[in-house]
Amino acid sequence: MTEQQVTRIPVGGSDPYEVLVGRQLLGELGALIGDKAKRVAVIHPEALAETGEALRADLAVQGYEAIAIQVPNAEEAKTAEVAAYCWKALGQSGFTRTDVVVGVGGGATTDVAGFVAATWLRGVRWVAVPTTVLAMVDAAVGGKTGINTAEGKNLVGAFHPPAGVLCDLAALDSLGVHDYVSGLAEVIKAGFIADPVILDLIEADPQAARTPAGPHTAELIERSIRVKAEVVSGDLKEAGRREILNYGHTLGHAIEKNERYKWRHGAAVSVGMMFAAELGRLAGRLDEATAERHRTVLESVGLPLSYRGDQWPKLLENMKVDKKSRGDLLRFIVLDGLAKPTVLEGPDPTVLLAAYGEVSA
Numbered sequence: 001m002t003e004q005q006v007t008r009i010p011v012g013g014s015d016p017y018e019v020l021v022g023r024q025l026l027g028e029l030g031a032l033i034g035d036k037a038k039r040v041a042v043i044h045p046e047a048l049a050e051t052g053e054a055l056r057a058d059l060a061v062q063g064y065e066a067i068a069i070q071v072p073n074a075e076e077a078k079t080a081e082v083a084a085y086c087w088k089a090l091g092q093s094g095f096t097r098t099d100v101v102v103g104v105g106g107g108a109t110t111d112v113a114g115f116v117a118a119t120w121l122r123g124v125r126w127v128a129v130p131t132t133v134l135a136m137v138d139a140a141v142g143g144k145t146g147i148n149t150a151e152g153k154n155l156v157g158a159f160h161p162p163a164g165v166l167c168d169l170a171a172l173d174s175l176g177v178h179d180y181v182s183g184l185a186e187v188i189k190a191g192f193i194a195d196p197v198i199l200d201l202i203e204a205d206p207q208a209a210r211t212p213a214g215p216h217t218a219e220l221i222e223r224s225i226r227v228k229a230e231v232v233s234g235d236l237k238e239a240g241r242r243e244i245l246n247y248g249h250t251l252g253h254a255i256e257k258n259e260r261y262k263w264r265h266g267a268a269v270s271v272g273m274m275f276a277a278e279l280g281r282l283a284g285r286l287d288e289a290t291a292e293r294h295r296t297v298l299e300s301v302g303l304p305l306s307y308r309g310d311q312w313p314k315l316l317e318n319m320k321v322d323k324k325s326r327g328d329l330l331r332f333i334v335l336d337g338l339a340k341p342t343v344l345e346g347p348d349p350t351v352l353l354a355a356y357g358e359v360s361a
């Protein structure tokens with residue numbers, strides 16, 4: 001990709017928008033903010049203090065009353081206290097319904113920024129500027145916004161699509177390898193549920209896939225965004241098909257909570273996908289080769305495959321508040337085959353335990 005090339009991926013639904021992938025995209029921000037806004041709030045994590053301030057200063061030069069709101073890094077930002085801190089900043093700046101929130105950062109930041117936008121005055125416009133692989137391919141696209149509570153992950157939130165998403169690939173150069181690789185879990189998820197070419201590209205050179213300098217970085221990101229865009233375009237509020245994007249997340253979210261959010265989301269989802277593959281296999285749905293492919297591709301990029309065996313009772317308890325649960329019924333996304341996701345409802349507890357045995361350390 002040359003510096004000037006920009007890929008535009010449409011996301012449909014009642015409030016359509018585009019995901020732009022390229023470099024030097026910040027020139028696009030003004031058009032997305034629109035001409036009705038007087039004030040803009042740039043919500044950014046501590047790690048991107050300079051970027052947040054540069055963006056604020058640039059918007060101020062363009063004539064907006066721009067404020068920067070710094071939130072903690074990573075999952076510590078996804079709390080009611082941080083949301084309340086942001087609401088206070090908006091209130092103090094006189095933020096009205098025509099003003100705009102810009103969320104710049106990883107998925108944790110875009111989740112809380114989107115949630116603040118969804119709740120302030122019952123909903124104001126927002127633009128996502130994702131700066132991690134994970135946020136580009138998943139978190140910033142699709143309008144799921146939210147925060148955690150003491151009881152679990154993402155338990156409070158709203159569906160509130162952004163006005164646009166700017167994925168500037170240059171942002172990935174400063175990302176640590178651990179965070180880069182964590183994002184690959186959602187890329188690999190998109191491969192297993194819908195686009196196996198993603199898996200072929202990673203398997204061809206797993207080491208190259210671990211860095212933004214790899215030859216297929218833009219293609220992997222764009223393919224994953226297209227999977228997400230296609231799914232959410234037809235089912236914004238997760239009435240059905242959108243549930244496939246939760247592949248690996250039932251156990252993944254339970255692990256994140258058990259680890260008090262010290263594990264990255266992608267790492268937990270990696271173990272969760274391995275578990276879901278084994279669950280599908282043991283339930284007689286998934287062939288052995290595809291289940292084994294999970295192990296090889298996740299391991300090849302350095303993602304974890306196992307978790308502490310003694311934690312199963314706690315994980316089972318955590319999984320009960322998963323949003324796919326209905327009453328006492330646990331529901332999992334499994335595969336009937338490669339790119340054939342489906343729902344497995346109320347699996348036999350012995351099969352669940354056996355599947356966990358396959359990922360227990």
Ligand SMILES: NC(=O)c1ccc[n+]([C@@H]2O[C@H](COP(=O)([O-])OP(=O)(O)OC[C@H]3O[C@@H](n4cnc5c(N)ncnc54)[C@H](O)[C@@H]3O)[C@@H](O)[C@H]2O)c1
Nearest residue numbers: 045047073074106107108131132134139144171174175265
């Ligand atoms: N809304 C959705 O549909 C959706 C989808 C997937 C994941 N998520 C959420 O996304 C979150 C995980 O996102 P993540 O993996 O991006 O992690 P993250 O947001 O926690 O970011 C990881 C770390 O990298 C820092 N960082 C961000 N961009 C950087 C950059 N360019 N250079 C250097 N440091 C940078 C962050 O400040 C943080 O410390 C989880 O909370 C998960 O639940 C949401």
Ligand SMILES: O=C(O)C(=O)C[C@@H](O)[C@H](O)[C@H](O)COP(=O)(O)O
Nearest residue numbers: 138142144153154242245246249323
């Ligand atoms: O967009 C979706 O829908 C997803 O499930 C994508 C997931 O990768 C993401 O982690 C999402 O935040 C999980 O949502 P939740 O509803 O299970 O909290």
Ligand SMILES: [Zn+2]
Nearest residue numbers: 186249265269
């Ligand atoms: Zn996820």
